[in-house]
């Protein structure tokens with residue numbers, strides 16, 4: 291790349307035109323240094339790559355000879371300043387991605403992925419606690435589409451084994467309950483500590499007094515459900531299966547409610563219409579962040595529409611929460627499928643003019659709690675699965691999907707998290723908590739909680 295002038299620095303990720311260009315007449319209106327190209331090669335622990343949109347970490351402060359982690363604050367000069375000038379002067383930047391490749395003599399392969407514009411820049415404290423500059427770049431429209439495997443393995447530092455994990459504090463927080471271990475890492479605190487104050491449980495605990503409805507009748511298919519005109523469950527989903535078979539089952543689109551096959555159906559466990567019941571499919575890691583506590587990421591690429599995990603904990607009536615004298619519980623998930631179905635609370639109404647299963651009438655359900663709060667919630671404060679560690683983002687990569695798989699009572703639907711996009715390895719997994727601003731009132735006062743998701747359109751408050 292240096293030889294052909296594509297990127298003229300051997301080591302730096304940011305290539306820029308220096309002050310000498312100022313002397314040339316045709317450049318006199320520009321401010322230098324001015325960035326012209328960046329290389330994304332997974333060196334920076336804070337980089338995020340979503341193919342068409344990239345959050346790039348500025349240069350400097352990382353331990354190039356050691357584990358490549360950030361070891362000091364970055365400074366606004368050279369490449370960092372050049373990228374800021376490119377943003378201010380609206381000068382596009384070439385984006386080159388480095389990919390690990392055994393077929394290359396240097397172990398890496400580089401692809402030119404087109405022109406991007408720097409649309410935003412800010413500083414923040416990175417994963418290792420030092421100041422880093424961040425630049426959001428957006429791919430300019432009208433260029434050939436990027437194919438996903440061009441960006442799939444950009445985060446080259448996906449650990450191959452537990453021994454490669456930085457800050458490992460627990461090899462499997464699920465204690466063997468999940469089919470894939472979930473390690474926890476903490477590279478933020480000194481001394482590091484593990485998540486405490488809860489017991490891992492990968493199934494729902496039903497609180498006393500909550501009556502789980504009888505198992506629904508289901509379909510009469512054999513082996514696998516294949517014909518949507520025959521399968522009674524497919525008919526409840528609007529006469530089609532909500533999933534396609536690729537990658538072990540991918541949800542075609544977010545729906546008001548997904549009705550899966552259940553215990554009384556004739557089909558077997560491999561049926562695609564049981565996709566969310568098959569346990570973890572991706573290698574997840576719980577990791578410590580500097581500002582949001584614990585968080586979750588995946589070592590594997592997650593294709594859009596794939597099931598990630600279910601939100602489990604203690605299933606209880608929402609009104610019981612008042613009786614429990616807990617000062618603050620950040621792990622309550624209200625089962626508010628009805629809000630999504632009816633587009634209430636500022637929510638986008640989802641597709642799926644699903645005929646509600648017999649026995650469920652929206653109006654009757656709506657009248658259950660006169661103040662509009664959902665009748666049931668899942669409390670993952672003391673017991674819960676990996677979903678309890680997933681943070682909120684104003685631009686999330688997961689979405690919440692209500693799923694009915696054994697009974698058809700929407701008030702007690704399962705809450706399952708699905709990939710909203712193709713998610714590259716090591717990117718933090720997030721969903722929109724869906725709080726309306728000023729909706730949390732404690733002792734008559736509106737409670738405000740800052741949001742640190744870092745999204746471009748972050749509304750700065752969780753609630």
Ligand SMILES: C[S@@+](CC[C@H](N)C(=O)[O-])C[C@H]1O[C@@H](n2cnc3c(N)ncnc32)[C@H](O)[C@@H]1O
Pocket residue numbers: 581582583584585620621678679680681682683740741742743752
């Ligand atoms: C369900 S827990 C998520 C896991 C949590 N981070 C932990 O350490 O266990 C929800 C809590 O995480 C924190 N949190 C989640 N998303 C956040 C965000 N975008 N900004 C700030 N805090 C966040 C808030 O304290 C929130 O009440």
